[in-house]
Amino acid sequence: MRLAVASGKGGTGKSMVAVNLAFTLSQAGQVTLVDCDVEEPNLHLFLPGEAEIRDVTRPVPAIDTDACDLCGRCGEFCQFGALSVLADSVLFFSELCHSCGGCTLVCPQAAIREVPERIGTIATSTPLPGLKLITGTLDTGSPLAVPIIRAAREQARRDPLVICDSSPGTACPVVETLEGSDACILVTESTPFGLHDLELAADVAARLRIPAGVVINRSDGNDRETHEFCDAHGLEVLLTVPFDRDFAAIQNRGGILSRERPEWQEAFATLFEECRRLAGVAR
Numbered sequence: 048m049r050l051a052v053a054s055g056k057g058g059t060g061k062s063m064v065a066v067n068l069a070f071t072l073s074q075a076g077q078v079t080l081v082d083c084d085v086e087e088p089n090l091h092l093f094l095p096g097e098a099e100i101r102d103v104t105r106p107v108p109a110i111d112t113d114a115c116d117l118c119g120r121c122g123e124f125c126q127f128g129a130l131s132v133l134a135d136s137v138l139f140f141s142e143l144c145h146s147c148g149g150c151t152l153v154c155p156q157a158a159i160r161e162v163p164e165r166i167g168t169i170a171t172s173t174p175l176p177g178l179k180l181i182t183g184t185l186d187t188g189s190p191l192a193v194p195i196i197r198a199a200r201e202q203a204r205r206d207p208l209v210i211c212d213s214s215p216g217t218a219c220p221v222v223e224t225l226e227g228s229d230a231c232i233l234v235t236e237s238t239p240f241g242l243h244d245l246e247l248a249a250d251v252a253a254r255l256r257i258p259a260g261v262v263i264n265r266s267d268g269n270d271r272e273t274h275e276f277c278d279a280h281g282l283e284v285l286l287t288v289p290f291d292r293d294f295a296a297i298q299n300r301g302g303i304l305s306r307e308r309p310e311w312q313e314a315f316a317t318l319f320e321e322c323r324r325l326a327g328v329a330r
């Protein structure tokens with residue numbers, strides 16, 4: 048089963064839900080948690096452990112200056128402006144390249160070959176006996192979050208139970224994380240901003256045709272508008288976590304609520320069962 052945890056904005060407690068769900072499930076079986084928030088991965092802070100790290104690369108062109116006759120064909124072909132053919136050299140702008148491979152094909156001198164360029168890493172660890180953590184990290188300055196997310200999810204392809212923690216927002220990295228999921232948990236908080244961003248996140252899940260349910264985090268009890276929105280859009284509120292200074296303190300020191308307060312394991316176990324019901328996945 049593939050489960051995604053998403054939210055329309057950062058700071059709603061998305062990672063808290065993902066970590067607590069994974070921790071709870073790891074007490075009874077095997078679960079893989081994938082940190083797809085590759086620009087700011089943070090799940091390893093809650094689940095430290097020695098990791099095996101591998102590079103994620105993409106192909107970019109390398110010019111053989113001896114073979115190149117400066118014909119200009121590659122510069123004309125590249126629609127992204129990543130190649131500029133001057134009177135005495137060819138300039139390559141890596142940040143503009145989309146790794147389409149087209150320049151390699153059009154070069155009449157076969158002077159272009161593809162070489163790997165690192166864009167980030169995938170770290171795999173086992174911080175708890177029943178829990179595998181896969182962390183995608185985008186290199187600073189690289190704009191290519193999607194290939195890192197794809198590589199992180201691919202690493203978990205054979206695992207039976209996978210929880211993917213998405214980046215906040217509704218852009219391409221979120222779509223890449225959610226695509227193909229059996230169900231999605233949308234985490235929100237009972238503020239006007241929280242509701243606005245829940246609407247955006249719910250729209251993404253609906254467009255991808257992924258069954259979704261809602262977790263209200265840091266609830267102050269004034270959740271009427273959130274419930275009304277959920278009712279109007281056929282979304283179930285699966286769990287409400289109240290605002291509590293002790294919970295915030297646990298979170299701030301990198302603790303896990305369901306480990307420090309084991310009574311919460313039942314709530315997260317029930318949340319998972321609700322997701323399974325939404326997804327139509329049998330036990």
Ligand code: SF4
Pocket residue numbers: 110114115116117118119120121122132137153154155156157158159
């Ligand atoms: S197409 Fe090939 S030969 Fe022509 S400028 Fe580019 S690298 Fe050089």
Ligand code: SF4
Pocket residue numbers: 107108124125126127128129130143144145146147148149150151
């Ligand atoms: S691989 Fe594609 S995007 Fe990159 S430089 Fe070549 S033609 Fe341009």
